Amino acid sequence: xxxxxxxxxxxxxxxxxxxxxxxxxxxxxxxxxxxxxxxxxxxxxxxxxxxxxxxxxxxxxxxxxxxxxxxxxxxxxxxxxxxxxxxxxxxxxxxxxxxxxxxxxxxxxxxxxxxxxxxxxxxxxxxxxxxxxxxxxxxxxxxxxxxxxxxxxxxxxxxxxxxxxxxxxxxxxxxxxxxxxxxxxxxxxxxxxxxxxxxxxxxxxxxxxxxxxxxxxxxxxxxxxxxxxxxxxxxxxxxxxxxxxxxxxxx
Numbered sequence: 001x002x003x004x005x006x007x008x009x010x011x012x013x014x015x016x017x018x019x020x021x022x023x024x025x026x027x028x029x030x031x032x033x034x035x036x037x038x039x040x041x042x043x044x045x046x047x048x049x050x051x052x053x054x055x056x057x058x059x060x061x062x063x064x065x066x067x068x069x070x071x072x073x074x075x076x077x078x079x080x081x082x083x084x085x086x087x088x089x090x091x092x093x094x095x096x097x098x099x100x101x102x103x104x105x106x107x108x109x110x111x112x113x114x115x116x117x118x119x120x121x122x123x124x125x126x127x128x129x130x131x132x133x134x135x136x137x138x139x140x141x142x143x144x145x146x147x148x149x150x151x152x153x154x155x156x157x158x159x160x161x162x163x164x165x166x167x168x169x170x171x172x173x174x175x176x177x178x179x180x181x182x183x184x185x186x187x188x189x190x191x192x193x194x195x196x197x198x199x200x201x202x203x204x205x206x207x208x209x210x211x212x213x214x215x216x217x218x219x220x221x222x223x224x225x226x227x228x229x230x231x232x233x234x235x236x237x238x239x240x241x242x243x244x245x246x247x248x249x250x251x
Contacts, residue, residue: 002102002124004166006207007040009033012170013059014207016128017041017048023100025049028073029119029128030168031063038070052097052104053077054130055116056084060168078115091117109156111149112139118156126164126208129156134167135209136192137175138220140249146242150223153241157221161212172196172206178251182219182244183228189217219244 005017009032016029017040027050028037041048048071053061055078064075064085074088076097081087091097093108097119104119109132116139120127131139133156141149156165176193183189192213196206214221222228223241232247234240 034063034066056080080115111144147238150238
């Protein structure tokens with residue numbers, strides 16, 4: 001079994017360390033805060049041997065250089081990460097990366113940025129999705145186009161529904177407010193939002209989430225649902241998605 005260690009860093013990011021106890025290898029999934037990643041790894045008795053970046057934004061790849069200097073870790077990342085650091089292996093959709101005997105499929109989830117990827121470890125039922133999708137939300141569309149981003153989200157939708165999604169920010173409470181605006185009659189969403197409020201009141205994380213729940217409640221994953229189309233318009237799912245994303249940007 002792989003071990004996932006999740007911890008808060010920066011103002012609202014989550015850091016993830018993925019550890020193979022057989023080979024003693026550890027992958028840092030993104031590097032928002034090098035000092036905190038190194039501190040967390042030391043506390044666990046792990047050495048970071050790999051860095052897997054989902055995309056190039058500084059709160060995801062900004063710690064690469066310092067972690068490599070401290071540990072000698074190999075950086076596996078989309079080519080856009082070259083804006084911030086050296087890459088040992090450029091990865092793209094369809095590639096496979098390994099941590100010992102465990103394999104992660106590299107999935108194109110671009111739209112938030114060009115070159116954004118997710119790491120899907122099918123055998124463990126987990127995926128690290130960066131800023132492509134959040135609990136009850138998705139990333140802002142900084143570099144992509146609506147059809148591109150919708151196709152990326154559809155790749156996530158097609159993962160097994162029991163997949164645990166490790167998204168990179170604690171945005172869920174704010175996302176829930178917009179989701180309720182976007183889909184006010186959804187009882188499953190109402191129940192989910194109440195649970196989120198209770199967790200946050202106790203200082204508990206709302207990440208990770210589970211794909212099956214997001215499919216039922218996350219409006220950005222439901223842009224092909226007749227109820228969402230009826231409220232938000234669009235002749236194709238990516239057009240409905242674009243309307244939702246624009247509304248969220250100004251919510």
